[in-house]
Amino acid sequence: MIENPSASSVGLRRDMEILELLAGHGGGRDVDGLGVSWIAQRLGREKSQVSRALRSLESEGMVERDPVTRRYRLGWRLFALAARTSQSRLVQVAAPFLRRLAMIIDEDSHLCVLRGDSVLTVLSVPSSRAYHRIWEGVAIPVIMAAASRSLLSDWDDDQMRAILRAKLPGGLSAELGDEKQWLADAAHVREHGYTTTDVELEDGVLGVSAPVRDHRGMVAAAISVSVARVRDEARLHEMGRLVGETARQLSIALGLPPGSSFDYPVTSGP
Amino acid sequence: MIENPSASSVGLRRDMEILELLAGHGGGRDVDGLGVSWIAQRLGREKSQVSRALRSLESEGMVERDPVTRRYRLGWRLFALAARTSQSRLVQVAAPFLRRLAMIIDEDSHLCVLRGDSVLTVLSVPSSRAYHRIWEGVAIPVIMAAASRSLLSDWDDDQMRAILRAKLPGGLSAELGDEKQWLADAAHVREHGYTTTDVELEDGVLGVSAPVRDHRGMVAAAISVSVARVRDEARLHEMGRLVGETARQLSIALGLPPGSSFDYPVTSGP
DNA sequence: GAAATCGTTGCACTGGGTGCAACTAGTTTT
DNA sequence: AAAACTAGTTGCACCCAGTGCAACGATTTC
Structure with missing residues (x-):
């Protein structure tokens, strides 16, 4: 066999x-x-x-x-075990931060982690508007998640190229954006602490995301916000700054030493 | 064995x-x-x-x-499995607990969850008495639901103030109670495991509610009971203790580790 | 009450799990 | 630097646990 x-x-x-x-x-x-x-x-x-x-x-x-x-x-046992996973602690610490963020900008906010070659959403806080799909527990391919830009932001360019090529089965590559854009987005994360994804995931929705780091400074998760498409570029980047700042504070709450080289100021910029 | x-x-x-x-x-x-x-x-x-x-x-x-x-x-899979079903499981597991509660105290009992900035009633068990309104599937604003006190009970005071201010459009604020009362009610929940709402929702009806926690210890729902106005303060709080204890048992049935810091004893007190 | 559906159980067979031991790899000791 | 020790993996023969079939009991449907 x-x-x-x-x-x-x-x-x-x-x-x-x-x-x-x-x-x-x-x-x-x-x-x-x-x-x-x-x-x-x-x-x-x-x-x-x-x-x-x-x-x-x-x-x-x-x-x-x-x-x-x-x-x-x-059954209950599964839930009891789930409560002891590393994701569980992350969710508990992150919940207040995401709630505050969602309240301020009034958009759906998500916390995502990288698992294998998928992006798993571990916490969703809906906006006040209507009903939105709950993504908690759902894993989607790396290339289709807006949060990926932040999750992969401190990978080597080569590694990033590799995972993109491996996971783009032919025809999809065109519509899902090219490598250069990914690398540029990752660079934007490293410089400004957040990024915006102009690839349309759903109609008229933009993805704003920022990396969350653990105590060692490694990217452990990403905050991802679905923003209704806005004309105002400046406002979009102001939201980005807010998401990035929230991610920074959450990182510190998770044990990232404040003032470390990973704890860079979040700046708003294109 | x-x-x-x-x-x-x-x-x-x-x-x-x-x-x-x-x-x-x-x-x-x-x-x-x-x-x-x-x-x-x-x-x-x-x-x-x-x-x-x-x-x-x-x-x-x-x-x-x-x-x-x-x-x-x-691993992450445990978390993902649990996250995807905790919602729907809630109702199934809760049903017997609510039925028992409704039988003991003979008042309408409801299970409510927070969705966005509304409180959604997902399960209603009527008392034996005559006709009562069925609330299942009905979403009402946070500030108007008795269950809100329990649902928001472990939010930060700041966040709670924020949502109250955001959702109180001017004139309503006066009649629906002030912030202090909300914060006091939430504190009562944290200390005693339940709270009573003396704001009149309907004529001569009080709301008694208690938070239900999921496997992670986060407040996932609230049991809310409409109690016909009673003179006897002691009896009201005895009911509160009962509601709180039911919520506690339900939490454990949902996977909350018994004896965890979230599994506090329910005490009857003003 | 026949027929259909759903779930459980008895039983013979076989393939996957078991335990032992050898093996690799990394670390500490002499 | 060789030996000794620890941590983990793998090869292999044995054999028990899981498999599939079929019969059975229990409910529901017509």
């Missing part, structure tokens, strides 16, 4: 597929929870296998079963 | 033991993360077994490895 270098055991893979399915369908509006047969069919596995796997997962508290509908959903 | 009737598969049990160990020692001790041999010894298992299990877990993102120290800690 051809070995996957990062191979996972069959049992674990099956369990993870089940958990992922339960998580994915958690946002469903209809009835909540999934039945054994539905999961089995969706996964292309034996009913019996899924039934037994779920019972095991239940006995460990990873899933729980509704006593009446007999449907499964994710 | 002799024999668990609802037995878990061998592989899963081993994986869970590992994850639990990582969770227990990941919470900021000396150095972050655990090594293979240490885990193996602690679990009384073969090194090789632990080594392979951890590699599988890593490939699924359940754990992640520090590239330099080669130590493992809990």
